[in-house]
Amino acid sequence: MRCALVRSQDPDDPLAGLEIGELNPQPPAGWVPVTVRAASLNHHDLWSLRGIGLPADRLPMILGTDAAGVLDDGSEVVVHSVIPSPTWHGEETLDPRRTLLSEKHPGTLAERVWVPARNLVPKDPALSWAEASCLPTxxxxxxxxxxxxxxxxxxxxxxxxxxxxxxxxxxxxxxxxxxxxxxxxxxxxxxxxxxxxxxxxxxxxxxxxxxxxxxxxxxxxxxxxxxxxxxxxxxxxxxxxxxxxxxxxxxxxxxxxxxxxxxxxxTTMGTREQLVAVQQMLVATGVRPLVDSVVPLDGVRDALARMAGGDVVGKIVVEPGEAGAGRAA
CATH class of the missing domain: 3.90.180.10 (Medium-chain alcohol dehydrogenases, catalytic domain)
Known part of the structure; x- marks a missing residue:
């Protein structure tokens, strides 16, 4: 499976450890596969490449916390990236052992991502794939x-x-x-x-x-x-x-x-219910996420370099499949 991954970490040259390659992780039992139509980049990806929040013993690790995609039955979904510990009960953001995708479990900058079923939110058809992928972080x-x-x-x-x-x-x-x-x-x-x-x-x-x-x-x-x-x-x-x-x-x-x-x-991230709410707010108001640009997986390195340099307004979206052609939004 093609993906953008952290192969090594360097606090001074984070992109040195970035690789666009093949990795086939083994998901936990019962997790649901999502074919990723669009993912979006965050500063979290640069932190991971610098070695912040991602221990070296978990490498290689697929990057990415945000995605919108399709289940095997054709359902369109947005992925909620906050993963609570298995025994946690209550609001997931308050779990001291919670993680985000790409910290303990493989992330979303890949052709497919696996998540618990409770982390799936139905995607509203009013939003494009690129717009929906901007929501989770x-x-x-x-x-x-x-x-x-x-x-x-x-x-x-x-x-x-x-x-x-x-x-x-x-x-x-x-x-x-x-x-x-x-x-x-x-x-x-x-x-x-x-x-x-x-x-x-x-x-x-x-x-x-x-x-x-x-x-x-x-x-x-x-x-x-x-x-x-x-x-x-x-x-x-x-x-x-x-x-x-x-x-x-x-x-x-x-x-x-x-x-x-x-x-x-x-505050950190938000709950699944708040992800549902922000999508509803966008649909009700007509406001749409600002997409800076859309790139394929092969464009992730240059996109992260732009982000590191502060040369971005809005969100950079990645299309992992063949449709990503580096076009401007």
Whole structure:
């Protein structure tokens, strides 16, 4: 089976360990095969290649957490990537032993992927394969950050740090569709302009003083924007944190946190029910995931290089079959 896999890991040169080749994993008993029509890339794939979150003794490992595809009976599905431990009962994201596809079990950047039946969500026919493949990480994470971790309601103001990335782009689209006032930041004028085109009410340079304080900040950048995120919040506001691409050890500024009654809410991915909900929201509102480009498996190396360089707006989709021809979306 053709796939994109991690053969070795290098924190300084992650793409050195990437291989497009053949691997035929043995799935756990009872797991369901899905023929992948489309998968999408995430920074998680680069972390795996750097050796973060993926122990070397699990190599080789097929990359990928996101996919939409077809079951053997013809049913069209979206794959929920959060795999709880076998004995866990309750919300899967709270299981301390949970994993994502490509961490313990082979991922989605392949012609086929195997998952537990409970991890399958029926794909709505209103979404294309490429659009559906964007949901399981970026759009699910953004949905949970906005409406669960931050608890935002229509009319409130949210600041999205780092416009351009998959989660940030998803957050702008979903927040605007939900009736929120949406502000965002970016280091580049091009990404700020693109964010406004997508629906952000205003876009600011990273670290810029805002016209007023906001109800919540969505934080996936980390060290480079953390101080600004705390200063941007009104008293009682919330920072929803789902990543730290620039570094995970910023100054805590605890004085500001307790004196202004700020709330910091960590969140990772989302539940199967929330994946169902975000798909329903897209169908109901007409909003669609922003696809940066579509590439075949052989294009994964160049695509990940673009992602590592920050040269992506939206999601890069991979078509593992012969249909992937590297066309722009």
């Amino acid at each position: 970026a759009y699910l994470t953004a949905y949970r950050m906005l409406f669960d971790a931050a608890g935002l309601r229509p009319g409130q103001t949210v600041l999205v740090q780092g416009a351009g990335g998959g989660v940030a782009t998803a957050a702008i689209l979903l927040a605007r569709a939900a009736g929120l006032r949406v502000w965002c930041t970016s280091r580049t004028e091009a990404k700020r302009s693109r964010a406004v085109e997508l629906g952000a009410h205003q876009a600011f340079e990273t670290g810029a003083r805002l016209p007023e304080q906001v109800d919540a900040v969505l934080e996936t950048v980390g060290e480079a924007t953390w101080s600004h995120s705390l200063k941007a919040l009104r008293p009682g506001g919330t920072v929803a944190v789902a990543g730290a691409t620039s570094g995970a050890m910023p100054p805590a500024d605890l004085g500001r946190v307790f004196f202004r009654s700020l709330r910091i809410a960590g």
